[in-house]
Amino acid sequence: MVQLLSVFQIIVPTPYAVGPVNVYLIKSDPLTLIDAGPNNAKAAKVLEGMLTSLGINVKDIKRVVITHAHPDHSGLASDIARKSGATVLIHPWELKKMDKAADLMMERLPYAIEAGVPQTVIAEMYGERDKLPRPNVDNCKVEELTDDDKIEFAGGQLQVLHLPGHSPGHTCLYDPEQKTFFSGDFLLPHITPNPVIEPDPENPGKRLPTLKQYLNGLKKVDDLKISMVCPGHGGVFNDYRGAVNVARCHHDSQFKIILNKLNGKELSSYELSKEVYPNLHGWDIFLGLSEIQAHLDLLVEWGSVSFSKKNGVNYYHRDPHAAKVAPSDQ
């Protein structure tokens, strides 16, 4: 007899623009959740209500696996763990972000300054604080997950895939028996994840090459055999190669847009992001900047674009002598 993992998708509301988040219940021993939802009463009520309708009391949960520390995915983990005694499983670099001592916004400030963001705009970006409490795993049992770890169940196994780019320790899970891929925010049905500007967890003075990491991750996913993607947002889907293609096309078109904007001009990443996304406000300005900076980093690596520093700000220009000018040359 072959035993398979039973998976249930629970759609949990969030107060964020992205809309609801998906929590997955693996109904096999030990009872496990993948992601937990945001930390507010409405989300907790929906999650616990859906668990009850599936015959599960929240106290029965034994493990909560967190794909990444963004509050829509991880906020309720500590609440569930405290109620149930469940162990939280998470990549060490995401765990680091949940540490009280980490100031995720301030540690990114030097990058906003070298991107040329004016003081008034920095004040606007940093004036918007999250509506919900910072996710934490205080007083919870925690187990660190790293690439290629296996999470064992009575009815099967999940393989851990470290796929950064959206978040440094972003973790996806793969069931090799049923070919199910729990993608978190790595692969989504309608949107491509933001390559958020992040310091390198092992060398905080340096910025992570987020888009390079992400595109490398897409290659890894291309090599998997997947029959169903269970994403962090939106419905489950089968056409993972289609989603990988959409993500690649999105980034190719961003490279072209940026190269066009730099025709005959020298611009800071902030000036470029204002040209590409003129109507952003609050923290969204930082996300728009992240998208542009991530593409610029790769264009610099490919030799299509160069930059020079003036008064602490990096200004980018197209390199007229570049052998490679378009990403399709790669």
Ligand SMILES: [Zn+2]
């Ligand atoms: Zn996220």
Ligand SMILES: [Zn+2]
């Ligand atoms: Zn998300």
